[in-house]
Amino acid sequence: MLRMSKLTDYGTVVMTYLAREPDRVHNAAEVASNIHVPQATVSKILKVLARGNLLTPQRGAKGGYSLSRQPAEITMADVIDAMEGKPVGLTECASSPGACVQESSCSVRGNWQRINDAVRGALAGVTLEEMAQPAVQPVDTSRLRPSRQAAA
Amino acid sequence: MLRMSKLTDYGTVVMTYLAREPDRVHNAAEVASNIHVPQATVSKILKVLARGNLLTPQRGAKGGYSLSRQPAEITMADVIDAMEGKPVGLTECASSPGACVQESSCSVRGNWQRINDAVRGALAGVTLEEMAQPAVQPVDTSRLRPSRQAAA
DNA sequence: GGAATTAGGACTATTCTAGTCCTGTATGGT
DNA sequence: ACCATACAGGACTAGAATAGTCCTAATTCC
Numbered sequence: 001m002l003r004m005s006k007l008t009d010y011g012t013v014v015m016t017y018l019a020r021e022p023d024r025v026h027n028a029a030e031v032a033s034n035i036h037v038p039q040a041t042v043s044k045i046l047k048v049l050a051r052g053n054l055l056t057p058q059r060g061a062k063g064g065y066s067l068s069r070q071p072a073e074i075t076m077a078d079v080i081d082a083m084e085g086k087p088v089g090l091t092e093c094a095s096s097p098g099a100c101v102q103e104s105s106c107s108v109r110g111n112w113q114r115i116n117d118a119v120r121g122a123l124a125g126v127t128l129e130e131m132a133q134p135a136v137q138p139v140d141t142s143r144l145r146p147s148r149q150a151a152a
Numbered sequence: 153m154l155r156m157s158k159l160t161d162y163g164t165v166v167m168t169y170l171a172r173e174p175d176r177v178h179n180a181a182e183v184a185s186n187i188h189v190p191q192a193t194v195s196k197i198l199k200v201l202a203r204g205n206l207l208t209p210q211r212g213a214k215g216g217y218s219l220s221r222q223p224a225e226i227t228m229a230d231v232i233d234a235m236e237g238k239p240v241g242l243t244e245c246a247s248s249p250g251a252c253v254q255e256s257s258c259s260v261r262g263n264w265q266r267i268n269d270a271v272r273g274a275l276a277g278v279t280l281e282e283m284a285q286p287a288v289q290p291v292d293t294s295r296l297r298p299s300r301q302a303a304a
Numbered sequence: 305g306g307a308a309t310t311a312g313g314a315c316t317a318t319t320c321t322a323g324t325c326c327t328g329t330a331t332g333g334t
Numbered sequence: 335a336c337c338a339t340a341c342a343g344g345a346c347t348a349g350a351a352t353a354g355t356c357c358t359a360a361t362t363c364c
Contacts, residue, residue, distance in 0.1 A: 002154075002155070002156050002160065002232055002236065002240050002241070002242070003154070003241065003242055003243070003244065003247070004154045004242050004243065005320085005321065005322085006244070006321075006322070007321080007322070007323095008154065009243055009244070012260060012264075013254075013258070013259070013260055016259065016260045016263075017259070027339085027340065027341090028340075028341080029340090035254075036254060036257060037254075038323075038324090040323065040324055040325075041322075041323060041324085043340095043341080044322090044323080044324090046341085047341075047342065047343075050341085050342090051342095051343095057340090057341060057342085058330095058331085058340085058341080059329075059330045059331060059339095059340060059341045059342080060329090060330050060331025060332060060339065060340060060341080061330095061331055061332045061333070061337095061338065061339040061340065062331080062332060062333090062339075062340085063330080063331070063332085063339075063340045063341060064340075064341085065341085076267060080154055084154065088154050089154075089155065090154070090155055090156050091155070091156065091161055092155065092158070092161070095155070102165075102187075102188060102189075105188060106165070107165070107168065107169075108164060108165055108168045108283055110286065111168075111278070111282065111283045111285075112164070114278070115228060115274060115275065115278055118274035118277075119271050119274050119275075121274075122267060122270035122271050122273075122274055123267065123271075125270070126263070126266075126267055130263065131260055131263050133263075134262065157351090157352065157353085158352075158353065159352080159353070159354095179308085179309065179310085180309080180310080181309090190354075190355085192354065192355055192356075193353075193354060193355085195309095195310080196353090196354080196355095198310085199310075199311065199312075202310085202311090203311095209309090209310060209311085210309085210310080210361095210362085211308095211309060211310045211311080211360075211361045211362060212308065212309060212310080212360090212361045212362025212363060213306095213307065213308040213309065213361090213362055213363040213364075214308075214309085214362080214363060214364090215308075215309045215310060215361080215362070215363085216309075216310085217310085
């Protein structure tokens with residue numbers, strides 16, 4: 001499926017939650033109870049995000065995590081990259097060069113690269129600040145959309 | 153992973169191959185030998201694409217498949233939808249409404265919907281006709297506009 | 305009639321995923 | 335100092351999804 005894993009999806013929910021109070025430290029238990037996901041799972045997600053340098057951890061009692069950058073400076077592409085540990089890419093050759101045996105003889109690789117870039121652009125164009133707000137403001141897709149888009 | 157399945161990926165390769173000679177009938181063996189994928193697998197892919205009405209099958213000796221529409225009239229979004237049997241969507245709620253338990257309490261669903269639309273737009277903006285050509289167009293990431301030919 | 309070729313599944317081995325849990329380390333409060 | 339709180343980093347497991355094969359029709363050409 002052309003789909004994120006559930007963990008990655010939760011990652012975006014976690015980050016969006018944190019973006020609503022960016023200057024506070026949040027611990028795993030608090031986040032878990034707010035987004036309705038088991039604490040052990042949330043904990044795992046927070047660790048991954050911290051390893052990706054999107055969150056700054058604070059250990060010990062009264063510890064927790066806070067955003068490493070302002071919400072406006074973190075995009076969906078950043079979050080997904082951090083969760084998956086590799087750059088976003090719909091094709092295997094985009095995120096893990098060398099893994100696909102067909103790579104050298106593939107006739108569509110160049111064109112796929114273009115599509116990957118366009119998709120990444122769509123994700124990089126949305127910040128946590130925007131995600132944190134109710135869904136009223138349209139994602140700016142006008143620059144992304146090719147002219148023929150009337151047909152969608 | 154934010155990634156297509158391998159079969160879906162092959163599906164795009166198959167369709168692109170067919171788009172290079174859109175007016176001919178191609179059988180599974182021929183396609184397989186050209187794209188270097190086992191015939192049984194290619195056969196499976198062709199069936200899926202035919203069920204999605206992207207290919208028109210012709211049974212019996214001298215049979216095979218041909219594109220149901222002109223290459224310029226088939227987009228990557230069409231191909232991926234056909235291969236996966238459901239509309240493209242990065243989140244579960246986008247392609248299978250009701251499957252996610254959090255759906256009702258999810259605070260980011262509306263914003264994700266917009267991102268999904270943007271991604272779909274990127275895929276719907278590239279036709280098989282374009283895929284069939286060598287990738288000469290450099291990607292303009294700063295502008296995020298998948299290049300297309302004039303009109304169509 | 306016989307050879308080609310697709311239709312439609314059943315089946316399987318492998319890989320991936322989600323989720324839990326355990327042990328270690330750092331920190332704050334008393 | 336002690337101890338409770340929290341994160342760090344993995345190991346582990348059950349279950350699901352994936353890729354690929356193979357078999358038995360149904361169709362069509364010659």
